[in-house]
Amino acid sequence: xxxxxSASALxxxxxxxxxxxxxxxxxxxxxxxxxxxxxxxxxxxxFLGPSGCGKTTLLRLIAGFxxxxxxxxxxxxxxxxxxxPWKRDVGMVFQSYALWPHxxxxxxxxxxxxxxxxxxxxxxxxxxxxxxxVGLAHLADRRPSQLSGGQQQRVAVARTIAIEPKxxxxxxxxxxxxxxxxxxxxxxxxxxxxxxxxxxIFVTHDQEEANTICDRIAVMNxxxxxxxxxxxxxxxxxxxxxxxxxxxxxxxxxGRVIEEGGQRVFEIDGGLRLxxxxxxxxxxxxxxxxxxxxxxxxxxxxxxVSLPGTVLHSEFLGSTVRYGVRLGSTEVSIxxxxxxxxxxxxxxxxxxxxxxxxxxxxxxx
Amino acid sequence: xxxxxxxGRAHAxxxxxxxxxxxxxxxxLALALGIAVFLALFLxxxxxxxxYVAFTEKGTNTFTxxxxxxxxxxxxxxxxxxxxxxxxxxxxVVASVFALPLAYITTRFEFRGxxxxxxxxxxxxxxxxxxxxxxxLLLFGRNGTVNLLLNDWFGFRIPFMEGLNGVIFVxxxxxxxxxxxxxxxxxRNIDRAMEEAAQNLGCSGFRLFRRIVxxxxxxxxxxxxxxxxxxxxxxxxxxxxxxxxxxxAPQAYLRVTSIGIADPMGYVIAVVLIAMSILxxxxxxxxxxxxxxxxxxxxxxxxxxxxxxxxxxxxAYAAVLLILLLVLAPHIGLLLxxxxxxxxxxxxxxxxxLAHYGRVFGESFLxxxxxxxxxxxxxxxxxxxxxxxxxxxxxxxxxxxxxxxxAATAALAIPGVVLGIGYLRTFxxxxxxxxxxLATLWIVIVLALAIRRLPYALxxxxxxxxxxxxxxxxxxxNLGATKMRTVRRIVLPLMAGGILAGFVTSFATxxxxxxxxxxxxxxxxxxxxxxxxxxxxQSAAGRGPGAALGVIAVLLVALCTFASHLIIExxxxxxGAGR
Numbered sequence: 035x036x037x038x039x040s041a042s043a044l045x046x047x048x049x050x051x052x053x054x055x056x057x058x059x060x061x062x063x064x065x066x067x068x069x070x071x072x073x074x075x076x077x078x079x080x081f082l083g084p085s086g087c088g089k090t091t092l093l094r095l096i097a098g099f100x101x102x103x104x105x106x107x108x109x110x111x112x113x114x115x116x117x118x119p120w121k122r123d124v125g126m127v128f129q130s131y132a133l134w135p136h137x138x139x140x141x142x143x144x145x146x147x148x149x150x151x152x153x154x155x156x157x158x159x160x161x162x163x164x165x166x167x168v169g170l171a172h173l174a175d176r177r178p179s180q181l182s183g184g185q186q187q188r189v190a191v192a193r194t195i196a197i198e199p200k201x202x203x204x205x206x207x208x209x210x211x212x213x214x215x216x217x218x219x220x221x222x223x224x225x226x227x228x229x230x231x232x233x234x235i236f237v238t239h240d241q242e243e244a245n246t247i248c249d250r251i252a253v254m255n256x257x258x259x260x261x262x263x264x265x266x267x268x269x270x271x272x273x274x275x276x277x278x279x280x281x282x283x284x285x286x287x288x289g290r291v292i293e294e295g296g297q298r299v300f301e302i303d304g305g306l307r308l309x310x311x312x313x314x315x316x317x318x319x320x321x322x323x324x325x326x327x328x329x330x331x332x333x334x335x336x337x338x339v340s341l342p343g344t345v346l347h348s349e350f351l352g353s354t355v356r357y358g359v360r361l362g363s364t365e366v367s368i369x370x371x372x373x374x375x376x377x378x379x380x381x382x383x384x385x386x387x388x389x390x391x392x393x394x395x396x397x398x399x
Numbered sequence: 400x401x402x403x404x405x406x407g408r409a410h411a412x413x414x415x416x417x418x419x420x421x422x423x424x425x426x427x428l429a430l431a432l433g434i435a436v437f438l439a440l441f442l443x444x445x446x447x448x449x450x451y452v453a454f455t456e457k458g459t460n461t462f463t464x465x466x467x468x469x470x471x472x473x474x475x476x477x478x479x480x481x482x483x484x485x486x487x488x489x490x491x492v493v494a495s496v497f498a499l500p501l502a503y504i505t506t507r508f509e510f511r512g513x514x515x516x517x518x519x520x521x522x523x524x525x526x527x528x529x530x531x532x533x534x535x536l537l538l539f540g541r542n543g544t545v546n547l548l549l550n551d552w553f554g555f556r557i558p559f560m561e562g563l564n565g566v567i568f569v570x571x572x573x574x575x576x577x578x579x580x581x582x583x584x585x586x587r588n589i590d591r592a593m594e595e596a597a598q599n600l601g602c603s604g605f606r607l608f609r610r611i612v613x614x615x616x617x618x619x620x621x622x623x624x625x626x627x628x629x630x631x632x633x634x635x636x637x638x639x640x641x642x643x644x645x646x647x648a649p650q651a652y653l654r655v656t657s658i659g660i661a662d663p664m665g666y667v668i669a670v671v672l673i674a675m676s677i678l679x680x681x682x683x684x685x686x687x688x689x690x691x692x693x694x695x696x697x698x699x700x701x702x703x704x705x706x707x708x709x710x711x712x713x714x715a716y717a718a719v720l721l722i723l724l725l726v727l728a729p730h731i732g733l734l735l736x737x738x739x740x741x742x743x744x745x746x747x748x749x750x751x752x753l754a755h756y757g758r759v760f761g762e763s764f765l766x767x768x769x770x771x772x773x774x775x776x777x778x779x780x781x782x783x784x785x786x787x788x789x790x791x792x793x794x795x796x797x798x799x800x801x802x803x804x805x806a807a808t809a810a811l812a813i814p815g816v817v818l819g820i821g822y823l824r825t826f827x828x829x830x831x832x833x834x835x836x837l838a839t840l841w842i843v844i845v846l847a848l849a850i851r852r853l854p855y856a857l858x859x860x861x862x863x864x865x866x867x868x869x870x871x872x873x874x875x876x877n878l879g880a881t882k883m884r885t886v887r888r889i890v891l892p893l894m895a896g897g898i899l900a901g902f903v904t905s906f907a908t909x910x911x912x913x914x915x916x917x918x919x920x921x922x923x924x925x926x927x928x929x930x931x932x933x934x935x936x937q938s939a940a941g942r943g944p945g946a947a948l949g950v951i952a953v954l955l956v957a958l959c960t961f962a963s964h965l966i967i968e969x970x971x972x973x974x975g976a977g978r
Binding site: 097098099118119120121122123124125126128129130132134135136145146149150193194197 | 590592593595596597598599600601602603606610611614615617
């Protein structure tokens with residue numbers, strides 16, 4: 035899967051990226067707090083988090099536009115922390131694309147190669163090859179302003195991969211595209227990355243984008259890495275409340291742990307109680323977390339507990355019905371598969387909520 | 400899907416509505432006609448008259464090119480033409496030498512006092528260049544401060560002010576802010592990512608400047624440079640005051656004033672002046688076409704500012720200080736001169752006195768009063784016309800409304816001296832019931848000033864109206880306000896800041912304008928400040944009071960500009976809070 039395509043004239047080698055104990059402050063604003071990450075060769079890696087979490091700052095740090103107060107950035111085992119941006123060989127695609135309006139597409143793509151004093155014929159070959167790779171060879175003599183948003187984005191990618199960078203950095207590359215283009219372009223990006231086998235770091239605030247194209251994701255919040263893992267791992271086994279609620283929909287039920295006859299029991303605010311499985315880890319001050327599809331109404335399985343609830347409202351979503359149910363003093367969402375002909379519970383109806391204890395976790399913030 | 404429904408909803412009723420809009424209200428029609436008549440009377444007909452006279456034979460009124468042949472055969476005119484071209488081009492070069500370092504240092508580096516420099520950069524503009532010329536003679540002339548000192552210490556002089564050099568030096572000092580403003584704006588409008596992308600691809604240092612920053616700032620530079628070229632080419636008073644007569648604008652003036660308004664040569668020169676103006680503007684628009692390089696994105700924020708290394712700071716501060724001293728020299732010289740008893744053949748005045756100010760306050764208060772009246776009236780005419788034209792163009796579907804905009808903007812290409820000649824020729828024959836020619840009335844000076852400054856005021860009003868969302872007006876109409884009421888209660892209050900800005904530009908520049916008025920002032924009682932200054936500065940004895948008057952003029956304009964700046968700032972803040 036990681037073999038470079040032989041048809042391409044671009045020759046890329048996959049290297050790893052290591053971030054060690056990186057700290058960065060702007061005045062009293064602590065933007066990055068002790069970041070440690072290891073991105074494997076050829077991996078498509080995402081920095082995912084809400085705006086202001088430090089993900090773009092970290093990306094710009096790898097490119098050399100920000101300096102860390104302490105810590106190192108290693109690219110392919112070499113410490114690049116003290117190199118200026120133009121000596122780093124890490125290609126970056128900017129959020130705004132940053133195509134130079136006074137140059138044609140061809141001149142834009144050739145720019146990095148000219149700076150590297152690559153022979154003319156070689157430049158010609160690699161520019162053509164990079165533009166072919168993104169399917170824009172026929173627009174080489176246009177100006178950036180004559181291209182659509184999606185085309186501009188592809189030129190920005192071509193300009194970056196033409197220099198055969200060690201690492202490809204993508205700063206929210208899909209944010210300036212409309213919803214339909216976004217889906218198409220993200221597939222193209224994934225495809226291109228696979229063909230080139232290039233270590234790629236992708237910054238986004240959109241979990242769907244990260245989930246669909248990345249091998250692994252670092253979820254960031256408040257300047258710190260919350261959890262690193264594959265999209266499935268993060269969804270199934272979130273490390274804390276932030277990760278659980280940032281990726282997908284999660285019900286977070288506050289309550290407290292009490293001892294009852296030598297067994298741990300979780301008492302939901304409002305008085306309902308459920309047993310805590312012996313193997314479950316319950317950190318200090320934890321809350322009960324479960325996904326809407328991990329509870330049911332009425333029917334209960336072997337490992338399920340049954341709790342009384344009241345339907346508050348319902349939303350018909352096609353394949354499922356999402357109920358808002360009051361459990362104790364908390365409102366939770368519960369997804370029930372929709373079977374045709376089946377009646378939908380009315381607001382105010384008393385229901386039995388079946389909760390799968392295998393899927394429930396207790397997390398602290 | 401959502402798009403389709405909203406689009407459909409917007410489209411369905413728009414057809415009949417648009418149809419309804421094509422028929423303008425009688426009020427709008429009357430307004431448009433009024434503006435058209437005004438522009439025709441005071442811009443188009445006078446200029447057309449000038450062109451007509453240049454191309455017709457004297458007496459018979461038949462078409463001829465003989466006048467232009469005469470022009471081409473006369474050594475004096477050809478020499479004047481090339482002198483004007485040379486002086487204008489060199490002024491651009493010297494002005495660039497002043498403006499480039501200031502623009503680059505203040506926009507690219509963390510530079511203490513960057514704001515002060517950008518503000519001081521405007522100062523030369525609020526003093527007529529010919530006023531500075533006298534001060535410059537005293538500082539840089541053959542026996543001026545600098546050359547006396549140079550001669551004492553090193554035994555040589557630099558001919559700063561000899562012949563054409565003097566005109567170039569004075570004009571460059573006066574007009575360099577145009578380049579500074581445009582270039583700084585262009586530099587600030589370059590997105591940081593443009594530069595970072597180049598660095599990311601391996602480019603740095605001077606190559607980065609040459610390949611990315613400079614080309615992106617080029618359109619701004621060309622805009623400023625062509626403006627300087629036109630202004631210098633058209634300026635009349637500076638060469639005259641420096642006793643340089645073989646340039647085109649002074650020749651036009653001299654022909655008309657010494658030989659008479661019937662002599663065709665003045666008109667031929669006027670046509671050449673117009674042609675050169677249009678040429679320079681065409682070059683500028685060619686350079687700008689398709690190059691709207693303002694690349695700052697949402698959340699971008701201009702080029703990264705870098706902290707300078709110690710030796711770089713020293714160098715930068717030295718360069719900035721030297722340039723500021725040079726461009727502020729006219730002001731410094733003028734101030735010294737206004738307090739000087741005698742200042743001649745010595746680096747500094749022999750003694751200081753307040754007598755000049757006393758004399759000016761006694762005798763010349765008239766000039767100040769006239770200037771205030773003329774500039775205020777011209778400014779008012781400009782903002783009324785500007786607002787009306789902007790409204791007609793942007794908010795109505797009146798047929799031919801665009802022509803009003805074009806006609807008003809065309810005034811940019813008409814040199815002041817040409818307009819002056821046109822007014823003299825056109826309105827001298829028109830007489831009031833008591834027999835006085837229309838051209839001798841002071842109101843004609845106001846009209847000339849208003850026409851000259853209209854394009855700038857129009858742009859300000861245009862920009863102000865463009866920023867107001869149409870839905871704000873539609874909301875008012877929906878709630879029952881008529882078009883008139885909507886304009887009065889919604890449009891005008893929201894435009895107030897822009898209208899005031901337009902008024903200030905018109906007022907401040909009209910207050911120091913001389914090119915057109917020099918032709919039109921008929922008696923000392925009607926003369927504005929700039930004219931009075933010119934009269935004073937022509938005699939050695941008048942220079943002290945002239946300088947005092949000049950200082951008053953600078954203070955007056957600066958004060959008015961500053962006051963209106965405060966008002967605009969305040970209204971902007973009030974609006975921002977309301978939003």
